[in-house]
Amino acid sequence: MIRICFTCLGNICRSPTAEAVMQWLIDQEKLGDKIQLDSSGTGDWHVGQQADPRTRAAAKARGIDVTSIARHAHSDDFGKFDYVIAMDRSNRDNLLRMAPDDAARAKVHLLRDFDPKSPKDSEVPDPYYGGEDGFNEVLDICDAGC
Numbered sequence: 001m002i003r004i005c006f007t008c009l010g011n012i013c014r015s016p017t018a019e020a021v022m023q024w025l026i027d028q029e030k031l032g033d034k035i036q037l038d039s040s041g042t043g044d045w046h047v048g049q050q051a052d053p054r055t056r057a058a059a060k061a062r063g064i065d066v067t068s069i070a071r072h073a074h075s076d077d078f079g080k081f082d083y084v085i086a087m088d089r090s091n092r093d094n095l096l097r098m099a100p101d102d103a104a105r106a107k108v109h110l111l112r113d114f115d116p117k118s119p120k121d122s123e124v125p126d127p128y129y130g131g132e133d134g135f136n137e138v139l140d141i142c143d144a145g146c
C-alpha cells in the first residue's frame with residue numbers, strides 16, 4: 001500500500017481538494033487497494049471542521065466529493081505516510097522542520113513538482129481570502145499535479 005498525505009495551512013481548501021481529486025483518479029483507475037490518502041494542515045484553527053463550503057461546491061460542480069475533516073499535521077505522520085505532499089513552500093518548510101530525520105524529510109514534496117508543465121518550486125495559491133475563481137484554479141492545479 002502506498003500512503004499519501006496532502007498538506008496545506010488550514011486543511012479546509014487546498015489539501016482537501018488535492019485529496020478528493022486524487023481519490024477520484026484512484027477510483028477511475030481502480031487503484032483503491034494500492035493507494036491510500038489523507039490530508040492535514042500545518043495550522044490548527046479549523047481542526048474537526050468540514051472543508052470550506054466554497055471548496056466543496058467547486059468540486060461538487062465537477063462531480064467530486066470533498067469529505068475530509070480537518071486535522072493538524074503531526075510529526076508522527078512521517079511514520080504513517082510514504083509521501084507528504086505540500087501545497088506551497090511555506091507548508092513544505094514547516095513540514096521539513098517537523099520531520100524527525102532525513103528519511104522523513106525525503107518524503108516531503110511540493111504537489112506542483114509532479115506536474116511536468118509547472119516550473120520547479122511552483123505553489124498551489126491559497127484561495128481562502130479570494131473569490132470563487134480561486135477554488136476552480138486550485139482544482140485545475142491539483143488535477144495536473146495528481
Ligand code: 4NP
Pocket residue numbers: 008009010011012013014015041045126127128
Ligand atoms: P488552506 O486555506 O490552507 O488551503 O486550507 C486556508 C484556510 C484557512 C486559513 C488560511 C488558509 N486561515 O487563515 O484560517
